[in-house]
Amino acid sequence: MDPTLNPGQGLPSALRRPARKTVDIPFGLPGNQDVPLPGQNGLFFEGDVPPLRSLRTAWLLALFLGFTGADRFYLRRPVTGTLKLLTLGGAGIWWIIDLFRITKEYAADGASMPLAGTNSQRRGLRLASIAVAAALVAAVTYITGEPVAGTITATVTAVNELLNPAPPPPVKEWVTVAEASGTKPPGPVVTVTGKLHIEYTFTGPAVAYLQPAKGPAITILARIKAGAGATGIALQPGTYTLIVSTTGTIWHLTAEEYRLPG
Numbered sequence: 001m002d003p004t005l006n007p008g009q010g011l012p013s014a015l016r017r018p019a020r021k022t023v024d025i026p027f028g029l030p031g032n033q034d035v036p037l038p039g040q041n042g043l044f045f046e047g048d049v050p051p052l053r054s055l056r057t058a059w060l061l062a063l064f065l066g067f068t069g070a071d072r073f074y075l076r077r078p079v080t081g082t083l084k085l086l087t088l089g090g091a092g093i094w095w096i097i098d099l100f101r102i103t104k105e106y107a108a109d110g111a112s113m114p115l116a117g118t119n120s121q122r123r124g125l126r127l128a129s130i131a132v133a134a135a136l137v138a139a140v141t142y143i144t145g146e147p148v149a150g151t152i153t154a155t156v157t158a159v160n161e162l163l164n165p166a167p168p169p170p171v172k173e174w175v176t177v178a179e180a181s182g183t184k185p186p187g188p189v190v191t192v193t194g195k196l197h198i199e200y201t202f203t204g205p206a207v208a209y210l211q212p213a214k215g216p217a218i219t220i221l222a223r224i225k226a227g228a229g230a231t232g233i234a235l236q237p238g239t240y241t242l243i244v245s246t247t248g249t250i251w252h253l254t255a256e257e258y259r260l261p262g
Contacts, residue, residue, distance in 0.1 A: 050076075053109045055117025059102050059125045063132065066095040071102070076110030096136070099129040100162055133159060170260050178242050178255035186242035189255060194237040196220075196255045201228040204248025210240035217243070221253075 053075055062071035067089040072081030089095035101107060103126040108114050137155045177196065180186040189196075189210060198220055200208070208221040218240075220233050226248060244253060 050109075050111045050113055052113055052116040055102065055107075055115040055121055055125070058115060059099065059128075062095070062098045062102055066098060067092075071098060075115075078110075092136075096129075096133055097162060099132060100126065100159065103129060130159065170262075172258055172260055174256045174258055175261055176254060176256050179253070180242060180244055181252040182248075182250050186244050186253075189240040189242050191235070191237050191240070191257055193257050193259050194235050196233050196235070196257055197230065198233065198253065198255050199230045200251070200253045202226050202246050202248050202251040204246050204251075206244065206246035206248065206251065208242070208244045208253060210235065211243055212236075212238060212240055 058071050058075055061074050065071065066084070069081035069084035069089075072078070072084055084090065084094055084098075087094065090097075102115070103122045105119070105122065106114070133155060174197070177191055178187065178189040198208075200206075200221060202223065203226045205225060206221065206223050207219070209217045209219040211217045218233070218235055221231065242253075242255070244251075
């Protein structure tokens with residue numbers, strides 16, 4: 001039998017088996033040549049994949065036509081392109097910022113597609129951006145007569161802050177200062193604010209208190225029956241010893257305070 005024939009060929013149509021439907025070869029196999037590169041990398045788009053924008057073209061547009069927002073329109077950002085046009089490049093500030101922003105490693109267009117270019121191109125264009133900014137500062141300094149050294153230092157500082165932004169300031173969060181359970185014995189409690197939020201679960205009667213280095217113990221929980229809940233307590237900041245007494249074998253207690261981490 002000819003292996004190229006469909007099984008059942010030559011038989012009556014009622015007895016023939018339907019031809020099998022072919023499927024694409026899974027990603028990563030040599031036969032999967034027709035799958036777009038984004039699909040092989042696990043990225044999928046509805047409809048056609050937007051073409052990559054050129055890093056070099058975007059930078060040149062930002063350099064020569066940045067005041068008109070041409071680079072923003074080219075990078076599929078019409079809203080900010082219009083704003084840049086109306087403000088003449090943000091009075092020159094936006095124009096300079098975009099020269100550096102385009103050369104960032106993870107720069108992308110409005111469709112979140114990376115810019116087509118090599119790392120060596122990015123480094124070269126970044127150096128060119130620094131040269132343009134320095135030339136602009138020198139020109140302004142020459143016209144206004146301001147001290148050159150101070151102006152250049154301020155420009156370098158502004159560029160460094162743009163390329164290496166400072167981390168955001170820390171914010172307060174709930175920090176666990178004590179945690180104990182039937183399998184984890186209580187330990188020392190160090191509180192900075194002196195205001196603790198305590199959550200508990202006990203399967204039997206329980207008593208819990210904090211023992212300071214000096215002075216009487218401070219009761220934080222005194223229950224007759226088993227149960228779960230939460231409570232709060234205010235005390236002097238410092239180090240305490242958490243002591244829990246219960247007849248239940250399964251229990252859990254957590255103490256937290258709202259403060260800066262660390």
